[in-house]
Amino acid sequence: MADHESRSGMISRRRFTALASAGLGAAAVAGLAPISVSAANGDIPIGALMPLTGAGGPFGQNMMKAVRSAVAQINAAGGPLGRKIHLYEEDDQTDPDAAVRAAKKLIEVNKVAAVLGTWASGVTLAVAPVCQASKVVEMSTSGASKITTVQEHGFVYRTEPDDTLFGRAYAEVAATRGWKRAAILGLNVPFTVTTVSNFRAAFEAQGGTVVSYDTYNQNQTTFRSETLKAAQGKPDFILISGYEPDVTGILRSAYENGLHETFLVPGFSVSDTLIKNAGPAAEGLLLVQEGVAEGSPAYRQVVSALGGSEYYSFAAQTWDQIQLVALAIEAAKAATGAGIDRHLRAVSGPSGTKVASFAEGAPLLRKGRKINYEGASGAIDFDAHGNISMANFRVAEVRNGKIVPVRLLKGVHF
Amino acid sequence: MLDFLIAIVTFTAIYAVVSLGLNLQWGQAGLVNLGQVAFFAAGAYTAAILARAGTPFPLAVLAGMVVAALLGALVALITPRLREDYLAIVTLGFAELVRLILLNEKEIGNGPSGINAIPQPLHELFSANYPLFFAFLTVAALIVVYLFNERLRRAPLGRLLRAIREDESVVASIGKSVLAFKVETFSLGAAMAGIAGAFYAAYLTFIAPEMFTASVSIYVLVAVLIAARGSNIGTVLGAVFVSVLLEGTDFIKDYIPFGTGVQIAAVRIIIMGVILMLVVLARYRKVVEG
Incomplete structure (x- = not known):
């Protein structure tokens, strides 16, 4: 029996060394390409981490569509600092463990300055320390009050009304x-x-x-x-x-x-x-x-981008998140997480000229004026924690x- | 990219330690355990609670190990006559029980809100290079557990465990207490999952019950299944394979020119499922045919 044991052990060892090295090779090849993508041009990498599958699936799909359409609009308007936004999309599977790994990929492989759209509270809480450690802004659509305790360390903002x-x-x-x-x-x-x-x-x-x-x-x-x-x-x-x-x-x-x-x-x-x-x-x-800002130009754009008749509250929020991040980059004159974190509150208002999009706000920022973004989901004025201070x-x-x-x-x- | 690889190495090393624990129980002694996540969770929660109370990391890991080992011994003691499928069902149920307790008993770990701001060992010392330091720490733990398992496999105890796997009554007939060895093996394997749990909590700095579902047990099961039964190096490579599968499929979408994000996300999960099934199918036949 001992003989049989060692023999089968050896065969499998050889076979699996081969298997594993093949696997590692595939991962290495897979990993190389995105580097060249992000390094080759001067685009600003931004991450979208949304629940495309799992409990949040029905919402995440529209959230992603809204962000994509907003990015196209922002880029058509010249983009922040005259650079284009490159959106990297990840599925968080509505699962904190998968979300952490996807966030690490966005931050460390794609070098994003902000991660948008974490939906489930458990996902937002799990991803927050990862973003904070790398000085990357996390924009969430979660409501759990517990997130406020995490926000003390900065970088975490929410467009969803607190519970x-x-x-x-x-x-x-x-x-x-x-x-x-x-x-x-x-x-x-x-x-x-x-x-x-x-x-x-x-x-x-x-x-x-x-x-x-x-x-x-x-x-x-x-x-x-x-x-x-x-x-x-x-x-x-x-x-x-x-x-x-x-x-x-x-x-x-x-x-x-x-x-x-x-x-x-x-x-x-x-x-x-x-x-x-x-x-x-x-x-x-x-x-x-x-609530959403029904009747506002921004919300009408969200509806026409999604082409349906539902009430798109989360999609409206992610639309606003990317607009706010683009404006904050413009205000900071730097496409970094730290820069966005420093200027996000200021561009969200409440003081300054009201604007409803990046295209409207960017020229004012370039003239050194203060702006107040009022978007598709509401007025969005971030308080000291990074929460919206008032909700409809x-x-x-x-x-x-x-x-x-x-x-x-x-x-x-x- | 290097930072990402460091993260993946850390995750892989953590899951490899959990897998080695299962390899001891299942690969060596033939005790099917579909609830390894319960011991992983026990280690994570124990270490997290203690670390937040100011306990140094090594002591927190030790405590996580002990609590997981005691739980493992408990499971072995209540299932002395169960084998194969029946043991699998009980351990699966036990893991779900542990998760539901963590979810509903808010006094233990804040229920569904989980535990956040878990302190990391020597964080101030390394600041920017911390992920690299932690990866080294985790790999070091993996090496220690691996060497322990190898030593055990070659020791008389390892031989005895394999004998129990092949035929319990033969072992009993030569005067050995099968139950005592089962309890010992189960708690040792659980202790390894406990160590991994403690590292997992410190690495993520946030844990919640929803992280400890049956899928974790399944991943480590596949890692062990890939290996020839009882092979420790095979188990570690199995964990690497599962990790590459989970992470590698995430890069597929960068190469698929068609389909929406949702379709690609679904395709990724399908690919993962199919590969896991094929691996299990191929290996299972191997194991059964011997």
Whole structure:
């Protein structure tokens, strides 16, 4: 037996040395080309790290399209410092581990000055130390309040309203409807923790009672017991803090069990796919969506770039992110992460001449004037942390399989 | 590019240590463990919590190792009669249990928010060259674990473990306590995953439960499967292969002139899946046919 052991060991050793060296060779060849791409011309490398697959997939695809189209527009206007932006695209798979490796590739191989579009909070938190260590700006569309503690070390900016603001927006919806009893179902992810605690504080301050609060886990296949338990407390409405797959599951399970509850959910958990999958179970669903600057020229450009009729809140944010980064490069007169980090707040406003694009803002910056970028997703004025200090929300309802706007919540502050 | 390679070497070395642990359990002793990520997570969380409380790195690694080893011993003790597929199912379930505990018990590691700002050893000393220093540190750990495993493989214990793998009852019939050896092997293999976890936490400076899913167990399983059963050098090369597969496919899109980002992202995952399946298929036949 010992003999047999050593023999098979040797064969495999030889074979795998060959295999592994072939693999390493392939990686080396693969790695060489991007260097020549980025070094050959004077383009400014910018990274887009977005969820093209995984839970964020439905949003990431539009986010990427919006950035691409904005880059084309910025380059057509001459580009920052008269140089073209070269966009490097990476899929973060909505997975922190894969995202860290992709971010390392963007920073260390493609030498990007900024990484745009990290969507899931876990991804943003995992990528933040990588960006900070290399002095590269990270622009995120995540809401988790925990990110604020990371932002103390600079370089991390968010165009998404913080969960604190989401929690307050939910309470305001409840107040206008005269609701007093809330049941809460929360997916066990970072944003739920702060959303729920802020909702609870605001809701109880206006005389409401939280009758039940239960958390559930990702990839759960049935939500029967959670849904039934939430309905038991006879709430005026059930708040779900979750993503699309679980919100769909809860809606269906309520429908299957003949419950007639009113559900309030975040806008980022509802796409057309949910309405299709949940069918009649989605009727009457109330959404609180992160606002966009509807009617603004910038948002109209986002809509025409994507060519659809959805409510493109994340795509609008990434559109704004690349415009802001291009303006900050122009203001800094340097295409470096440190330069962008120093000037991002100033170009975001609120003081200075209002501009809606890089093309409008760049000439003013060259004349030494101050500008205030107001984009597709809103006014975007970064505070000391790098968060938007004020956010707009839109309340909408699902009626006859369509998302119909109900009203706007303007200027929700920290 | 060099910096990127340094990052990949660090990741590979970390996963190779986890794989060596599994190679000891599965390759040597035939104990199928689909839950190696549980011990990896245990090491990462223990070391992260201690490091944040001011414990020096070597002690944090040691603690991560001990906690992982104790968990490994626990799993071996509750599964004395399980073999092959059944042991695989239990260990897979155990790993999911550990992940759910980390997710739901907020007192341990902030639940879904995870632990951030994990201190890195000797960070002030190296500043700009830190990634290189950490890569050396990780590779050094890999070498130590590798030499330990090689020593063990050649020792009487290694022979005994392979005998258990081939036929448990023969080993029992000559008066050896099979359970005692299983517990020892399982906790040793788990301890190695614990060491790797401690390095992983210090390297990323942020950990969260969603990082410790079954896919980690599967990657290390493939690394071990690539190697001839029990071969340590094969396992390390297997880990290199998996790493090249995960990273190398990311560069494919720089060469594909067609397709949208989404299509290429999907193609990449398909390619990864197909290669993994082919490798497993080819190697499994090899292992079964002997």
